[in-house]
Amino acid sequence: MSRPDPDRDSARDRIVALDKRRVWHPYTAMDDYARRVDPLVIVRAEGARLYDADGRSYLDSNSSWWVAALGHGHPRLVAALTAQARAFPHVSLAGVTHAPAAELAEAVCALAPPGLEHVFYSDDGSTAVEVALKLALQYWGQNGRPERQAFVGLAGGFHGETLGCTAVSGVELFRQPFAGALAEVFHVPSPGELGVSLDHACDALAELLARKADRIAAVVLEPVVQGAAGMRIYDPAYLRVARELCDRHDVFLVADEVFTGYGRTGPMWACDHAGVAPDLLCTAKGFSGGMLPMAATLATQRLFEGFHGGAERAFYYGHSFCGNPLGAAVALEVLRIYEDQKVLAGIPAKAERIARCFTALESLPGVAHTRSLGMIGALDLSGAAGYLEQAGWRVFEEARRRGAYLRPLGNVVYVTPPLVIPDDDLDELLGIVSESVTAVAAA
Numbered sequence: 176m177s178r179p180d181p182d183r184d185s186a187r188d189r190i191v192a193l194d195k196r197r198v199w200h201p202y203t204a205m206d207d208y209a210r211r212v213d214p215l216v217i218v219r220a221e222g223a224r225l226y227d228a229d230g231r232s233y234l235d236s237n238s239s240w241w242v243a244a245l246g247h248g249h250p251r252l253v254a255a256l257t258a259q260a261r262a263f264p265h266v267s268l269a270g271v272t273h274a275p276a277a278e279l280a281e282a283v284c285a286l287a288p289p290g291l292e293h294v295f296y297s298d299d300g301s302t303a304v305e306v307a308l309k310l311a312l313q314y315w316g317q318n319g320r321p322e323r324q325a326f327v328g329l330a331g332g333f334h335g336e337t338l339g340c341t342a343v344s345g346v347e348l349f350r351q352p353f354a355g356a357l358a359e360v361f362h363v364p365s366p367g368e369l370g371v372s373l374d375h376a377c378d379a380l381a382e383l384l385a386r387k388a389d390r391i392a393a394v395v396l397e398p399v400v401q402g403a404a405g406m407r408i409y410d411p412a413y414l415r416v417a418r419e420l421c422d423r424h425d426v427f428l429v430a431d432e433v434f435t436g437y438g439r440t441g442p443m444w445a446c447d448h449a450g451v452a453p454d455l456l457c458t459a460k461g462f463s464g465g466m467l468p469m470a471a472t473l474a475t476q477r478l479f480e481g482f483h484g485g486a487e488r489a490f491y492y493g494h495s496f497c498g499n500p501l502g503a504a505v506a507l508e509v510l511r512i513y514e515d516q517k518v519l520a521g522i523p524a525k526a527e528r529i530a531r532c533f534t535a536l537e538s539l540p541g542v543a544h545t546r547s548l549g550m551i552g553a554l555d556l557s558g559a560a561g562y563l564e565q566a567g568w569r570v571f572e573e574a575r576r577r578g579a580y581l582r583p584l585g586n587v588v589y590v591t592p593p594l595v596i597p598d599d600d601l602d603e604l605l606g607i608v609s610e611s612v613t614a615v616a617a618a
């Protein structure tokens with residue numbers, strides 16, 4: 176504990192007071208927040224640690240909402256950002272280009288699953304998915320299949336915040352308020368759902384496409400791990416079946432790798448677990464090392480050429496910050512760091528530590544379905560109905576006292592630390608997870 180310092184404490188209190196008066200927080204019940212929540216006030220972040228205004232440090236167990244794949248404040252990313260800011264922070268990509276955008280596109284295609292050859296830039300994961308949805312719709316609209324206006328999504332899928340993303344998402348709590356205003360989407364059982372077998376999920380997709388393919392523009396899914404649904408991990412064989420069904424019915428397959436890409440599950444892309452290449456791939460989060468909002472949608476030659484043949488066939492889409500040079504310069508440096516620091520090669524040993532920790536918690540009363548893959552570990556807290564939501568937050572409080580920021584997803588306690596978290600920080604984090612879960616499960 177640090178000694179009280181009245182000046183610093185009053186500065187902190189002032190920030191919290193202003194925040195509570197004005198700032199509307201994401202995914203937050205604001206009345207409860209105003210009454211009960213004592214937010215962390217972060218003043219600095221470095222590597223896997225956040226430092227608050229009270230002088231305490233917290234291990235960032237979820238890489239700040241899954242983005243800081245290379246940790247916080249990586250010196251090479253800071254240098255790339257600073258150099259680009261001095262050169263030119265922003266220009267449009269309309270009749271203009273620049274080295275960061277061009278070189279990044281070349282570099283990301285070189286690492287992408289085969290066949291993805293063109294890069295459309297946008298701002299974040301949601302816009303990367305929105306671009307994929309619009310590309311699929313417009314492609315069919317102007318290439319002889321205008322009746323293909325619906326999508327297929329998976330139960331529990333999460334694809335972001337725009338209305339298009341909300342439509343294809345399958346987390347009912349987030350979808351329900353907007354349900355009346357959404358595009359048509361057929362949701363199929365997910366192989367990641369408890370109690371849904373791989374065969375059942377495959378059969379359901381096969382059956383739906385057999386009946387409705389004529390109306391479907393694309394199947395949209397999170398490959399191998401459904402993140403927001405609670406780190407639901409499924410058999411990559413499902414991706415091969417989905418790819419084959421999409422080929423058979425000539426429907427596009429959209430892989431939303433916003434969370435799973437850039438090594439989160441071990442290999443560069445979760446699609447790599449199955450050797451599957453989608454028609455459209457969405458990347459964000461780790462794409463810019465979590466430093467600033469930047470995203471891309473990768474497309475095949477076929478999709479690209481579907482927009483040739485006259486000005487009326489172009490893709491009339493582009494955010495103000497499309498191809499932002501700061502974001503592109505940082506994202507390019509991210510790929511160079513992956514290569515120089517052999518980031519992916521370092522994952523298996525860390526993944527094993529995570530797996531060992533979560534497996535060991537399986538035997539605790541009140542803990543179920545421990546699971547892990549790559550730099551993801553998760554478990555469900557079970558217990559009496561109504562208790563569930565609170566148990567996750569009790570673990571959060573226990574972990575906070577011990578020096579880790581461990582935000583739960585409902586009753587799911589999980590870690591998604593920076594891929595480059597030093598081993599001693601990882602062991603400390605996993606120790607805190609074990610102690611905090613044990614404290615709550617034993618209570």
Ligand SMILES: *Cc1c(COP(=O)(O)O)cnc(C)c1O
Pocket residue numbers: 299300301302304333334335336397402403431432433434435459460
């Ligand atoms: C986070 C996420 C998104 C949305 O990304 P934002 O950057 O928050 O807009 C989309 N898809 C998946 C799978 C995600 O995890």
